[in-house]
Amino acid sequence: MTAPTDAPVPVPPVARTVPELLAWRVAVHPQQVALRVHGVAELTFAEWWEAAGAVAGALRRRGVGPGDRVGLVFGARDWIGYAVAYCGVLRAGAVAVPLSDRSAPTQLGYALDHCRATAVVHGQTPAPTGLPSWPVTLLRGEDDTGPDHPVRPDDLAQILYTSGTTGRPKGVKASHANLTVGAPRHPRRLPLAHSQRFLHAFPIGTNAGQTMLFNALTARPTALTLPGFTPARFARLIAAEGTGTVFLVPSIAIELLDSGALDGRDLGGVHLVGSTAAALPPAVATRLAAAFPAATVVNYYTSTEAAPAQTTMIFDPARREAVGRPVGGDLRIADPQGQPLPTGEVGEVWLRSPHPRSYHRDASATRATFRDGWVRMGDVGRLDADGYLYLTDRHQDVIKSGAFKISSLEVEAALHEHPGIAEAAVVAVAHPVLGSVVAAVLVARPTTADTDLALPAARSCDTDLTLPAVRSCDTDLTLPAVRSFLAGRLADHQLPARLLLVRQLPRNEGGKVLKRQLAARFDD
Template sequence: MWGTLPRLMARVTADHGDRSAIIDGDRSLTYTELAAATNRVSTGLIEAGLRPGDRVGILMPNCLEYIPTLYGVWGAGGVVTQMPARASASDFRYFLNSAATTTLIHHHNFDTALTGIRTDSPTLSTVIRLGSPPAPDTEALDYTALFGAADPTPPPIRIGENDLAFIGFTSGTTGVPKGVLQTHATWLHYCVTAGLEIGDTRPGEIFAHGAPMTHFTQTFIMPTLMRGGTNLILPGLDVDTLLSAIDTHKVTATAVVPTIIYLLLARTDLTDYDLTSLRTVIYAGSPMAPSELEHALRVFGPVFAQAYAGTEPGYISTLRKQDHLLQTPTQRARLASAGRPMYHVDLSIRHDNGQVVAAGEAGEIWVRQAGQMIGYLDSSLDADTIHDGWVRTGDIGYLDEEGFLFIVDRKKDMIITGGFNVFPRQIEDILDTHPAVRQCAVIGIPDPKWGEAVKAYVVTDPENPVTGNDLIRLVREEKGSVWAPKSVEFVAGLPLNPSGKVDKKVLRQRHWDGQTRQVH
């Protein structure tokens, strides 16, 4: 029995009282104050007409109000509709309409993006706005007025662990995002295991949230609270802000995308900051080049932990801090892995027909665990992903002899060139070893001879000259001519989706638009 999210919030806030729960610039909340703020949101929503099971979109930048709003929605019996802050205006409308959202709570930063949102979202009946400038939506309720005067005691709402709690959305790099359903039990499991196995959360943790809290960093809110720690909220994830926060607040843990680690490694002034408090840096969202990871370990020490997860299957595996070792060639090679499956996860590598592959053979990763989705918003899609309780991830990988998981690529990213299956991830790993390559992405483009031709987009270090032929030769020497890119295009940057991953859909679009079919 996992209980419910409001019940857990009530217990942790009662246990830690006057300790600091949240810091946001010069504003802060103790645990006692967080409990009252959360309950005011719950009560205010009910007074505004929210009914159990209604869907509520929360669209905020990183700010103090996000945490009591998130848990306040759950305390009122509502279902949170995920609204990634970095998404576009059209995405916001899509998320709201797909989930039949009735209530939207938004920060004034998003006024322009939400212009006309009532007309575009027919199910939306209540809009609550946080911010002091005059509201362009004259019907919007004021966040402070509504929740500031509400009752700070828990409302008498009955919530069950199997009640719907969260609707997330897939990243949509290969198609339209799909709505994913989580209950109180599955989402609570998702968050708690993240803190225990990935973050190794300890008493008094000071966790810096620089990445958007509307995305994966929110899963580390509750583990930090459970240990009586402090959620330090940063306005964004840039290296200056992060370094200053670590130095000033003695941050012990944070979660970032690999790009931030690369930017930190490029700094020449790291010794100007006191970083000795930093104990855990979780990286996720995309693979990290092993050569850069080795560099990071030498600069920052054994503080890194990798998380491999998916919207549908939940957290799957972790390369723990104690697995980030450099002493032997085998240990260094495992830096390219996604670690071992987490303790609560059953993981299987299978052929397309569902049969388990031979040991060491690559196949699709199937996962079964208590923190996985219960299904899609569109239940007709369930059968393509869920089989006898197992979630098909769409990722191709293999397990080595000690159970470390190596991800070869996304199944849908596979390139079929001249009849051969080629996995872009393996080409990207080779390109990443070149000192001139800062970032790269490999896709298949239409080709009259090969069906698809391998193309690489590369961001380079301006102080390290390299030619396309140099990089083609590098791949050819490592993997052979079939895998070598037929072309290399140098770019200033790669497009990212709201999750911070390289958006290959955008890269493919210019090549595949107008084609009668996608090869794969």
Template sequence: MESTTDTRPVEPATSLTELLRERAASEPDAAAITVDGLAPLTFEEWNDRADAAAHGLLAFGEGRLRRIALYFGGLDWVGYAVAYHAAQRVGATTLHLNDTMPAEEVAYRLAECGVNGIVHGNGLTPPVDFSGWTAPLGELEGGLHRPLVRPVRPDAVADILYTSGTTGRAKAITVTHANMMFGRAKPTIDTLGVSDHLLAAMPLGTSSSQGTASFPLLSRSTLLVAPPDAAERIAELVVRYEVGSMMITPATALALVRARVHERHDLGSLHTVTTASSAFPPAVARDLLAMLPGATLAMAYTSLEAAPAVTLNVFDPARPLSVGRPAHGTEVRITDDLDRPLPAGEVGEIWLRSAAPKRRYLDTDLDKKFNVGEWTRMTDLGRLSEDGELTFFDRSADAVRTGTTLVSSIAVEAELYEHPAVREVAVIGTPDRAPGQVVTAVVVLTSPERLADVRAFAEERLPAAERPARYVVADTLPRSFLGKVLKRELRQRFGAVDASRS
């Protein structure tokens, strides 16, 4: 009797949603996502609900499913994850929005991306004045509960993601399935370490949340989601689930340090804390390490445009502004103003490249400017050592250009954070009566009376060219809905010439 066993090799998944189907078949009861300590979403439930919602989407007609926006908020990560895979299963390109974005920014992105329809959280009202179709996820899940399997073209655009918009208007980036699946994001996943639970304190409905929701598909960890602005709750969840790996933003790291959560919670299970947005200020990094003596602080330096090209680093107090070395398959170069490679040790613009299919700006003019051959210009400044270690200098838009010196706002901030009276600080360049800019420090202090102490502290520790010539005491620093400091707003607010320096 002839065997009927199918011995043909299984084709590897070419999209994240195919990967979800594979995980649901092999580990149906495994927990994929747990939100703030609630009952987990299993891979089987995730897969079945995505199929049902995908069938619900088909009722709108194939021609109206080309581009779908996901509009979610709060901690509705399960709904967001289900809606994402439902949209992917009907072949749509997805745009990621949340209810904390300014209404005008939401409207701008919907129009720029030519969105056909919006899937939104069950408790949310879709944006007003949108002319396409809208549907709450709950209504879509009444569709057929059977697999919806369609071939995926690797070169098809899976997502339109937006940059953070900290130095200018956020820019749209198109990402193909092939780019998303390249190496299955292995370098970045490796920085997270091995843990039964990966705690992520990230905002929902953003470019970062799209990647965060994919981690349980790419690793063996259950994604445990916590509110990014609740330090006490984060600590409680670390203890309850004996979390080994945690992914946070520098703003959340600062909140954990300021709240001194380690004095009330045993955080000894943590072995890896990771950021993929910007580096922790050295003082904050050291304080965090003191709170978590068994942990390392890891960083993946890249940009939305350049991923998966990345450099990886473990924080070393002796080299606090290092962002590490290129991951396998990534190349780095530093160039001058004429795009010529610079020798080791010289500060210039950082370029990254990898063998992955490239991400592209939706704006073709921007794409020609910043994607040069296989390289992506980072619009960041840095220097390479002889042995290939990359040190971050500053964002090009944030570096202060005095009459004779290029000053790193990051380096000046790092020194000011060393003073115990400084709760937060942002250094910017403001106009001067002489050619160039003035180094200006906008500081949030424990007490305004401590400003003289901070000024004297900076005089002692910083070279003359880097010392702030102007201080502004503020109650808070303006931040985006992603938690990043908006220096452009500070430059607009304090951009007048300082008459005291005439």
């Protein structure tokens, strides 16, 4: 599909389906590269439309019908195949279920069984399931496309599974209207227009990954990703001409900054650095702002359940702990019954967006989380007089110690100020008198290439976790030394009572720390 250069600009309807959004981009930018996997392949909008049509036709001929759930199991090298398969499934009238090929077979099996998938489309690695399964290369190679199955904006488009950090993963349902709300309707209004490319390394099957897929559909620049993240490779792409936007998660930001891969590079072409998926510690935001002097550093706060509603926060030294004000929706702080609280009071965080999502096959969790378009975020926070949101903690991560309620986020932010700490996670551990006390799990910042450096057993690193050869532990990170450093930053009851040094923090695919695993380590 192409559009004559002198043709009037097509004006899409306000409520659109995902195939309609792709068709519009084909009409206005047919030969623009929409997506590129560095060193692997690239895809123009016209090629995206044609290949997705072939996949849709092939699925229909194999019996996939309207409303059928189709699992999409892809890895980082297969972003182009994933994008084609995703839009192909939707053009067939079916429902996409994005999954990562790095998931364990039991995790894949649970998601596919829970959503009642009828088939699977996969990338280079076949999916270990008992369902009909086809590689996307086979499907897109068939030429007989046929007409798209008609879908409406309110029809179900995808089921995206949560990370499961607090329990069994939940399938979050999103309609076409939810996914396309706020998408541009004029080619002069495309976002990220300051860039030729926007760069990310987010995995498929996560909410952050889905955001990048829809950025590829709606943004002015080409989406650029890479088949495998390394700091050196990512840093080279950041410094390459035309990279004006970089999207990170906090763990990637810390690894980039600590690796030295950015040192000596001209980063003046980067105008936007965005962080998402987890809270960005203020100390890390400060380092990002220094490393990218020409860039605006923005923290995005949302969830799989609340998207596309979010808050955005341009890094402001005067509001280092704030996570921003709402964009594309409403924000409120409420009591346990969901009633709004006055400015300044601490309560549960709720976000609202048009075309809300819901949980698949979990009515009780849907009632607890979704209410009249509002989504309970599972976080505790407050609003200031200017409407900025400050997070206190995840609801389940608040540490109750004696008469005090302690924010793990506040303690982690203070720990990140320590020059010898690369990463920090704070959890509650049991105490016979106080109920719980603060425990800190730390990753030391790289200080030497001498891997023979011996540590006293009481302060040794966690040898169950792998360590790159260039790292060794900072022997100054003792419990007394850390408590002394924090003494001027935190109250006595917030100071860690126990300390564990590890070589890396356990994280899920989206970069979130698995705190339940860390808390269990203190039982030993």
